[in-house]
Amino acid sequence: MAFGPALLPGTATPGETGTAVIAAHRDTHFQFLEHVRIGDHVILEDLAGRRHEYQVAAARVVRWDRFALTMNDNTQRIALTTCWPYDAQHAGPLRYVVTAMRIDNTGATGGRAP
Secondary structure: OOOOOEEOOOOOOOOOOEEEEEEOOOOOOOHHHHHOOOOOEEEEEOOOOOEEEEEEEEEEEEEOOOOOOOOOOOOEEEEEEEEOOOOOOOOOOEEEEEEEEEEOOOOOEOOOOO
16 A cells, blocks of 8 residues: 555455455545545546446445445445544544445446446
8 A cells, every 4th residue: 555555355356246445545545535425436447447437325434343345246336445534643443435336338337337
């Protein structure tokens, strides 16, 4: 995470079925999450240059050791996570998690973008 967001091992790859969990620091790459709202769109670009579009479905504060995500089902989603609160001076046990569902180019959820 020192050089950018990290895809957590054992999670889906963006664009694949399941949940891709991506973590980054709150004061650099994921600073924008503080302003993301339900319904906003998030666009990821993978290493091959393909773009994947997601719509924010939820945002919540959780303890790092006491929350669970649906990982392997027939949907494509991302979970973006960072430390919380944003103005803290030190890392603590709380994480901010934004969950977004994949949308296709017609606006339907759960599909595949080109």
